[in-house]
Amino acid sequence: MYLCMDCFAVRFFMAEEVTTISEYLINDQIRDKEIRLIGEQGEQLGIMQVRDALNMAKEAGLDLIKIAPTAKPPVCKIADYGKFRYEQMRREKEARKKQKITEIKEIRLTPNIDENDLKTKANQARKFLTHGDKVKATLKFRGREMAHMTAGKEILDMFAANLEDCSTIEKPAKVEGRSMIMVLTEKK
DSSP states (O other): OHHHHHHHHHHHHHHHHHHHHSOSEEGGGOOOSEEEEEOTTSOEEEEEEHHHHHHHHHHHTOEEEEEETTSSSOEEEEEOHHHHHHHHHHHHHHHHHHOOOOOEEEEEEOTTOOHHHHHHHHHHHHHHHHTTOEEEEEEEOOGGGGGGHHHHHHHHHHHHHHTTTTEEEEEEEEEETTEEEEEEEEOO
C-alpha cells in the first residue's frame, strides 16, 4: 500500500509536467464546432467552423492552435506551433526574471543576550534587509526563562530600535509556544 502511494505521487507529478509542456491543443485535437479565428499577422478572421479553419491553416502550411479555450467561442490562431511555443517560453522566462523573490531570513536571539551581541545580530539583519529579504527575529525561551516574557519583549523592541533607520515592523512581537517572534521588512 505504501509503495502504491509513492507510485501515485510520481505519476501525478509526471502528469503535471506533461500539462505544462503542451497546454495548447493543436490541429485535430480541437473538438469544438465553432471557433473565433485569428490569422497569421494577428488579424481577426471571425467566427467559423473548425474544419474551415483547419483547411486555411493547412493551405498556409501552419498549425491551428487553441489559445483561449475558456472563451465563448474558443479562440484559435494560425501559426507555426514550434515558433509559438518558443515565444511563449521566452515570455515566461522574461517574466520570471523580473519577479523579485523575497526570502525570510531568521535571526535567533536569547533572553540573556548581551548588548554588543544584540548589535552584531542587528548588523547581520541590516545586511539581509538591504538585500530585500525579510527578517524573522526569534527569541527562544528555555526552562525558567518562560517566567520573564516581558524581558524578552524588551529585547525584541531594542532589536527593532537598532534597525529603525532601515526597517519597519511587519508583525509585532508575538508569543508562539516557547518562542517570541517578530518580522521586519525593508523600509520603503
